[in-house]
Amino acid sequence: MGPLGVNVRLFEKENKMRQNIIRKTEDELIHDKTFILWCLFPTQELNEFYQDYLKLYPEDEALLLSARNKVRKLRLSTRGTAMTSIEHDVLKNRIQQGIAKRQKRQLFLRISYLAAACILLLILVNLFQQAGISENEMETMPLTAESLQLDQQQTEVELQLANEQTMQVPNNTEIRVDAKGQIQIENKAIHSIAQATPSVAVSQENTLRVPRGRRSFLILPDSSKVWVNAGTILRFPQQFQTDNRTIHVNGEIYLEVKKDPTRPFFVKTSQMDIRVLGTSFCVTAYQEEEAQSVVLKEGLVAVNDRNGTEQKITPDEMLVLSQDQMTVKEVDPYNYISWIDGILQFKERNLGQILDQLSRYYRITFNCPEELESFKCSGKLVLFDDIHQVLNTLKTSLPISYQEKDEVIDIYPTQE
Amino acid sequence: MKTNDIGYWYERYADELFAYGIAFCIDREIVLDAIQDVFLHLYENQSKIQDPNNVKFYLFTSLKNRIISILRKESQFQELTDEYQFELCADAQELTLESEEKAQYENLLNQLLSLLTSKQREAIYLHYMQNLSYEDVAQILNITPKSTRKLIYRAIQKMQEGLPIYFVLLLLLISYKYSH
Numbered sequence: 001m002g003p004l005g006v007n008v009r010l011f012e013k014e015n016k017m018r019q020n021i022i023r024k025t026e027d028e029l030i031h032d033k034t035f036i037l038w039c040l041f042p043t044q045e046l047n048e049f050y051q052d053y054l055k056l057y058p059e060d061e062a063l064l065l066s067a068r069n070k071v072r073k074l075r076l077s078t079r080g081t082a083m084t085s086i087e088h089d090v091l092k093n094r095i096q097q098g099i100a101k102r103q104k105r106q107l108f109l110r111i112s113y114l115a116a117a118c119i120l121l122l123i124l125v126n127l128f129q130q131a132g133i134s135e136n137e138m139e140t141m142p143l144t145a146e147s148l149q150l151d152q153q154q155t156e157v158e159l160q161l162a163n164e165q166t167m168q169v170p171n172n173t174e175i176r177v178d179a180k181g182q183i184q185i186e187n188k189a190i191h192s193i194a195q196a197t198p199s200v201a202v203s204q205e206n207t208l209r210v211p212r213g214r215r216s217f218l219i220l221p222d223s224s225k226v227w228v229n230a231g232t233i234l235r236f237p238q239q240f241q242t243d244n245r246t247i248h249v250n251g252e253i254y255l256e257v258k259k260d261p262t263r264p265f266f267v268k269t270s271q272m273d274i275r276v277l278g279t280s281f282c283v284t285a286y287q288e289e290e291a292q293s294v295v296l297k298e299g300l301v302a303v304n305d306r307n308g309t310e311q312k313i314t315p316d317e318m319l320v321l322s323q324d325q326m327t328v329k330e331v332d333p334y335n336y337i338s339w340i341d342g343i344l345q346f347k348e349r350n351l352g353q354i355l356d357q358l359s360r361y362y363r364i365t366f367n368c369p370e371e372l373e374s375f376k377c378s379g380k381l382v383l384f385d386d387i388h389q390v391l392n393t394l395k396t397s398l399p400i401s402y403q404e405k406d407e408v409i410d411i412y413p414t415q416e
Numbered sequence: 417m418k419t420n421d422i423g424y425w426y427e428r429y430a431d432e433l434f435a436y437g438i439a440f441c442i443d444r445e446i447v448l449d450a451i452q453d454v455f456l457h458l459y460e461n462q463s464k465i466q467d468p469n470n471v472k473f474y475l476f477t478s479l480k481n482r483i484i485s486i487l488r489k490e491s492q493f494q495e496l497t498d499e500y501q502f503e504l505c506a507d508a509q510e511l512t513l514e515s516e517e518k519a520q521y522e523n524l525l526n527q528l529l530s531l532l533t534s535k536q537r538e539a540i541y542l543h544y545m546q547n548l549s550y551e552d553v554a555q556i557l558n559i560t561p562k563s564t565r566k567l568i569y570r571a572i573q574k575m576q577e578g579l580p581i582y583f584v585l586l587l588l589l590i591s592y593k594y595s596h
Binding site for chain 2: 033034036037040041042043045046070071073074075076077078082083087088091092094095096098099102
């Protein structure tokens with residue numbers, strides 16, 4: 001077909017379109033499907049159509065625009081109702097918390113390389129066992145009262161070896177158990193395990209007892225590091241088994257666990273089993289305290305209570321197990337691990353909370369009037385071996401004084 | 417972009433993102449979680465977004481990706497990534513008309529929208545309701561801008577042709593009845 005054919009076709013198309021353009025009143029327009037579609041979806045094709053319409057009926061421009069403004073109030077929404085103001089605010093809050101958490105994490109990474117590689121687990125163990133646990137169950141549990149009870153008369157760190165031999169370890173000294181089960185204290189080899197069959201060797205367990213006011217530091221056979229806080233008993237094998245690494249604790253410890261996917265790391269307390277899924281972690285536990293808790297610095301851990309409930313926690317979270325209930329909240333982990341540096345660090349913390357931490361560290365009880373408990377303090381306290389040195393520091397910086405009687409320390413305000 | 421801008425962008429786009437997300441026929445909670453992830457992702461990647469004009473596109477793309485990965489996880493068949501629902505409905509409440517007539521409008525448009533595929537509905541929603549360019553819509557739908565243009569063109573055409581004329585006449589009749 002030549003140019004003529006094309007022209008004919010174009011003419012026909014134009015003619016057909018003209019025929020389709022029927023003049024409409026405003027009311028007709030707003031009920032016209034094509035018009036409605038144009039208002040909502042102004043495609044090029046529809047734009048051209050209504051340009052042609054106006055070419056034919058230029059006097060209708062105002063009418064067309066008025067009809068269009070009416071129809072354009074039609075909206076296409078998605079199904080369901082819009083976000084409610086409560087949903088809006090709750091979500092905003094969650095996002096702000098998430099951002100704060102990330103900022104905190106970044107800041108923390110800068111402050112401490114060590115901390116960045118770690119997880120903190122804080123476990124406070126209840127001495128008074130939950131009512132639901134029968135005596136039989138108690139016996140099958142790895143943490144029996146006899147096996148992990150601290151002698152109140154003990155004043156120095158003691159290491160009880162698998163062969164029942166007990167030795168004193170200087171405060172805050174490194175104890176290293178190498179892969180062969182050899183123990184070194186401050187780089188001095190003190191124990192060499194008999195080269196018996198491996199099955200005998202792995203079953204051997206050591207017990208580390210750290211009395212109040214003392215700390216210890218242990219390197220396990222897999223090179224994992226354990227900081228042991230005051231008033232803690234820790235049971236660990238001479239050599240780990242081939243399929244898992246398990247330690248038992250009553251008290252407070254902080255761990256950096258060496259990554260080994262073939263041997264998961266477990267920390268067992270009287271009330272929970274903690275499975276370490278990340279690279280490093282830290283544990284602390286006291287049987288006589290009402291609640292147990294885990295604070296995670298980095299990585300991921302799963303906590304199982306005695307009812308078989310599992311709860312995972314992520315960094316900067318604290319899990320508290322109290323009266324069979326596990327709750328998770330956000331915390332600054334350093335507030336719970338500063339003891340590994342031999343200090344208590346706090347910012348705008350109540351005096352009551354600081355005394356709580358001191359009482360945990362030194363295993364003593366404070367008696368503090370309520371009006372003093374809400375006293376806000378910021379700063380650092382060096383955890384001296386002797387509680388009196390710490391109390392004297394508090395006395396000089398705060399308007400308080402103290403009196404000691406029968407393991408209880410009474411705090412009272414000083415007269416101005 | 418600055419850190420404190422996240423709050424600003426949230427106030428500006430959270431409602432629109434929610435409306436978009438809920439169209440995929442998933443639970444409100446899942447949409448809310450996805451939006452949280454999207455804004456935290458924005459916070460972490462804000463240095464990469466130089467032009468504030470791109471934030472809206474970034475948020476919509478990010479939400480779509482999140483939702484697709486959620487749907488993929490839920491689906492037994494990992495390959496069915498393009499098979500999702502996207503539902504739209506008409507809202508005539510703003511029109512200055514009688515409520516019966518508003519309902520008729522909504523009915524008409526809902527009928528028209530039901531003629532389209534989910535992808536077509538999503539495309540016209542993003543382009544005409546969210547005012548995203550063909551290029552942006554193309555990226556969100558993971559197709560070329562040319563295909564996007566075609567997809568939208570065909571959708572409008574389908575709606576123009578698709579509905580029987582008597583339906584429109586019925587509308588006219590009803591409006592006539594009310595005006596007299």
